[in-house]
Amino acid sequence: MKLSEFQIAVDEEFGRGYGGVVVNDLVLAAVGGRTAREALAAGVAPREVWLALCEATDVPPARRHGVGRREPGGRSARA
Numbered sequence: 001m002k003l004s005e006f007q008i009a010v011d012e013e014f015g016r017g018y019g020g021v022v023v024n025d026l027v028l029a030a031v032g033g034r035t036a037r038e039a040l041a042a043g044v045a046p047r048e049v050w051l052a053l054c055e056a057t058d059v060p061p062a063r064r065h066g067v068g069r070r071e072p073g074g075r076s077a078r079a
Contacts (some may be wrong), residue, residue, distance in 0.1 A: 001047035001065070003040065009050055009065050010036075014057075028052040 001009075010019040023036040030052035031039035039049045054064045 001045070001050060003046050005065075006040070006046035006050050010053070013054075013059055013063060022053065022057065026053070026056060028056050030055060 010023055014022050027033055027035055031044050031049055036049050036053050
C-alpha cells in the first residue's frame with residue numbers, strides 16, 4: 001500500500017473531514033502509541049498503519065482493502 005492509497009482508503013472509509021480527525025488524533029497502540037500521522041512520519045509502512053487504524057476503529061475485515069476480500073485462487077483483491 002502506498003501513502004496515496006492509504007489516504008484514499010481513509011477518505012473512503014471515514015469521509016474526508018472525519019478521516020483527518022482520525023488520522024491526526026486517534027492514538028494507535030499497534031504502532032507504538034502514536035497517531036497514524038506520527039507513525040507514517042516515523043516511517044511505519046502505510047499498510048501497517050491502515051490495519052492498525054482499522055483494528056482500532058472496528059472496520060470490518062471485508063472493508064480493509066485486501067484483508068478479508070479474496071479473488072479466485074486465494075489472492076487478495078487488493079494488496
